[in-house]
Structure formats: C-alpha cells, structure tokens
Amino acid sequence: MMEKEVMDKRHLRSIKTRQKLLEAAKEVFLEEGFQKATISQMIKKAEVGYGTAYVHFEGKEDILIVLMEDVMGKFYEIAEISFYPKSKEEAENIIHKQAYSFLKMAETERRMLQIFEQAIGISSAVSEKWKSIREKFIQRISKDISYAQENGLARKELNHELVARGWFFTNEMYLWDIVRNERQESVEEIAKTITAVYTRGLYL
Template identity: 45%
Template sequence: MDGAENLSKRQLQALQTREKLLNAGRTVFLENGFQKATMTQINKLAHTGYGTAYVYFKNKDELFTELIETIMQKMYDVAGLPFTPKTKEEAFTQIKKQTRLFMELSLEERQVMKIIKEAIGVSPIVAEKWSQIRARFISGITKDIEYVQKAGLARDDFHANLIAKGWFYMNEQLMWELVLGDIKEDVEAVSDHLTRLYTGGLYK
C-alpha cells in the first residue's frame, strides 16, 4: 500500500514539474523567440534542478511541440463541432462559424502563433509536428465533405480530400497573414469571403 502511495506522489510531482517546465518554456519562447530560447533558460525560470528539463524533454523542440499541442486543442475542439447540415444555408452558417472561431483563436494566441511560424522554418521537429496538425484537420474536413456529398448537398464530382486540402491551406495562409498583421481585413470579412468562395464552388 505504501509503495502505491509513494508512486502516486512521485507521479504527481512529475506532472507538476512537467507543467512548470511548460509554463516556463512558454514565457522564455515569448521573450526570446524560438531560435534564441534555450533549455537552460527554461530550467532556470522553472526553478528546477540542473538538467531537469532534459529528463522530461529531449530538447527545446520537443518541449515546444507539446506547447503547440496545448494551443491546438482549442482549434481541434472547433473542428470537431457536429457537422450535419440539412441545407446549403445551414452548411454555410456552420462553416462560417467554424472558420471565424479558428481565426479568432489564432489571434487570441497571436504571440505564440508567431513563434510557431518562426519555429516551423528552422526546426524539422516542429515542421513535422505542424504537418501532423495539418493532416488531422484535413482528415476531419474530408469527412465533412464526404458527408455533404452523400447527403446530396455538394457536388460529387470533386475529390473530397483534394478539396479539403485546398480549403485548409486557404484558411492557414490567411490565418498566418492575420496573425502577422499582413492584411487589414477583419476576421468577420475573412471568414465570410472564405466561406462564400468554398461553399459557392462545392455546394449545389
């Protein structure tokens, strides 16, 4: 019984240490950017023992990918909202809402998203993580397209996966431009135009 109790305490301590390192990592990345951030800085800010960060994460790239996953979970939740429209109008309303929420969440995490953009360009580990994130979103979009095709709402002469990729890449590109401040249009305008373009081409 004592052994199980001690194991439980160790597990709890490990979870707390991991959380401290992730929180410290977020702060260090935001202050220094991805390339200039170091595991030493993260360890120091977390007030953990020398080298402790390496017990939990192989390198800063691995720690950063876990931070990305935490942020992306909110977007996964949006992407996972029920999608069973009965009409083209219902589909438009739901798709526009999802698109707007996707963009709004990106802007809420704008500073971290900027670091993600930087990291994708310099870290193969982060780039691979982003590819996995893309694949997850595209898979979900593909299923939604297949649903409306079977329901007779959308054209069935389009390849669902190819359209899903195109839709995600358009959203991703405009998301980055919003995050980086490269376009002046607001989220509502971006969401409306994207959705009109998408549904206008795909739906009957």
C-alpha cells in the same frame, strides 16, 4: 499500500514538474523568440534540476512541440464542431462559424503562433509536427465533405480530400496573415468571403 502512495506522490510531483517546465518555457519563448531561447533559461525559470528537466523533454524543440499541440488543440476543437447539416444554408452557417472562430483564435493566440512560425522555418522536427497537425485538420474536413456529398448537399464528382486540402490551406494562409499583422480586413470579412467562395463551389 505504502508503496502505492509513494508511487502516486512521485507521479503527481512528476506531472507538476512537467507543467512548471512548460509554463516557464512558454514565457522564455515569448521573451526570447524560438532561436534565442535556451533550455537552460527554461530550467532556471522553472526552478527545477537539469537532470529532472531532461527526464521530461529532450530539448527546446520537444517542449515547443508540446506547446504547439496544446495551442492547436484549441483550433481543432473548432474543426470538431458537430457537422450534420440538412441544407446548403445550414452547412454554410456552420462553415462560416468555424472559419470565423478559427481566424479569431489566430488573433487570440497570435504571440505563440509567431513563435511556431519561427520554429517551423528553422527546425525540421517542428516543421514535421506542423505537417501532421495540418493532416489531422484535412482529414476532419474531408469527413465533413464526404457527409455532405453522401447526403446530396455537395457535388459528388469532386475529390473530397483535395477540396478539404484547398479549404484548410485557404484558412491557414489567412491565419499566418493575421499572425503577421498583414491584413487590414476584419476577421468577419475574411471569414464571410472565403466561406462564400468555398461553399458556392462545393455545395449544390
């Protein structure tokens, strides 16, 4: 029993240390940018030992990938919105809501997404991670399109994965535009426009 208590305490301490490192790393990335940030700065800010830090993470790329998973998890929750429309109008409403929420989240998470964009351009590990995140979204969209096709709402002759890829890339392009502050139009206007173009091409 005593041994289990010791193990539990160790496990709890390990989780807390990992969390402290992630929080410190986020601050350092936001202050320094991806390129200049160092794991030494993160360790110092988190007030943990060097050895302890390397038990949890191999380096700053490894830490950023975990932070990326956390942030993109919020975006993925939007993609996971229940999608069982009974009509084209209902489908359009759900898709518009998803596109709007996705792009609004880009505004909310702008600063961290700026760090991710820097890292994607520099680190092959982060770039590969972004590709796998992208594929997860595409597979989810593809599933929704298949549902619409099977239920006679969308054009059956269209390849659902290709359509899903096109839709995600449209959203991703505007996401980066928002992150870089390159758009004058409102999120609402962008979401409305891209939803109209997408649904009118796909739905019957």
